[in-house]
Amino acid sequence: MMELTRKGEYAIRGILYLARQPRGQVSLVGEIAEASEVPKTFLAKILQNFVKVGLVSSSRGTGGGFMLARPAEQITLREVVEAVEGPIMPNRCLIGAGTCERDVSCPVHPVWEKVRREIVAILDGVTIAELARD
Amino acid sequence: MMELTRKGEYAIRGILYLARQPRGQVSLVGEIAEASEVPKTFLAKILQNFVKVGLVSSSRGTGGGFMLARPAEQITLREVVEAVEGPIMPNRCLIGAGTCERDVSCPVHPVWEKVRREIVAILDGVTIAELARD
DNA sequence: GTATAAGAGGACAAAAAAGATCCACAAGGT
DNA sequence: ACCTTGTGGATCTTTTTTGTCCTCTTATAC
Ligand code: SF4
Ligand code: SF4
Numbered sequence A, B: 001m002m003e004l005t006r007k008g009e010y011a012i013r014g015i016l017y018l019a020r021q022p023r024g025q026v027s028l029v030g031e032i033a034e035a036s037e038v039p040k041t042f043l044a045k046i047l048q049n050f051v052k053v054g055l056v057s058s059s060r061g062t063g064g065g066f067m068l069a070r071p072a073e074q075i076t077l078r079e080v081v082e083a084v085e086g087p088i089m090p091n092r093c094l095i096g097a098g099t100c101e102r103d104v105s106c107p108v109h110p111v112w113e114k115v116r117r118e119i120v121a122i123l124d125g126v127t128i129a130e131l132a133r134d
Numbered sequence C: 001g002t003a004t005a006a007g008a009g010g011a012c013a014a015a016a017a018a019g020a021t022c023c024a025c026a027a028g029g030t
Numbered sequence D: 001a002c003c004t005t006g007t008g009g010a011t012c013t014t015t016t017t018t019g020t021c022c023t024c025t026t027a028t029a030c
Helices: A006-020 A029-036 A040-053 A077-085 A109-124 A128-132 B006-020 B029-036 B040-053 B077-085 B109-124 B128-132
Strands: A056-059 A065-068 B056-059 B065-068
Touching: A006 A029, A006 A040, A006 A065, A006 A077, A006 A128, A029 A040, A029 A065, A040 A056, A040 A065, A040 A077, A077 A109, A077 A128, A109 B109, B006 B029, B006 B040, B006 B065, B006 B077, B006 B128, B029 B040, B029 B065, B040 B056, B040 B065, B040 B077, B077 B109, B077 B128
Parallel strands: none
Antiparallel strands: A056 A065, B056 B065
């Protein structure tokens, strides 16, 4: 139950690499992939996710590559995980009403809600900058 | 990320049915399955898991069936979930040393450990008895 | 002791998700 | 023009989830 996928793991390793680069420095997919030991083509997809949600900025052509779109101090672990894995959601019924016909007065429902809130709180409390300096 | 599977969901619904029966009353798989809206053969496997870990006791033959092996007040939601889904484990590297070559001084490691502890604490704080009376 | 009524266990199959790769294309630099 | 680098989509493989089936064992009833 409740396991981070490879994609999430790779995403963290990848963005940590970016966070460790000097401000303004762009990095190539291949470079990040090698350093983080992540399959290059897979990482490319992950970086695309980051770009889409505005965590990372990209540029093409010679001299192009990826860099953080915001300072690492302002990027939380939660944002990184959710960028590639979608919203944190311990049980499907939390998505919205009607997902489970039983959700009207389901006694277990509030427990999952609490779990969700706790996980979100922990991951929101950790920034990429903190993780990167080590 | 981190979603309970159907199996876990069915397990909870199933054991709640047992918890709502009068003490000493045995229930048939088919009966539990129908009431909980769970595929019967799948539920049978789940009940086998429960029996294996000692949460539920079973008997065969005429008059056989399933009942809680302990009072519902002494069964926590964590036990139920772990019985069918295995240990709560937000990231593979928590299983043990050597799972990830990077785990030596990995800065993210402690975060997952914290998440794990929190989830365990929440699920350990909820008993089947509490959930059943509703 | 034979029929019947359960659960136990294992093999197996379908469906979904995860993990990974490829290629044609767009955009930017020389 | 030509090279470089990211983009987007299609596709493929592997693993996990979800579910079924069949045979065997255990227990009761007649
Ligand atoms: S039974 Fe309750 S906890 Fe389970 S999916 Fe439905 S609403 Fe959620
Ligand atoms: S990189 Fe760190 S968090 Fe990720 S699997 Fe390895 S030890 Fe765990």
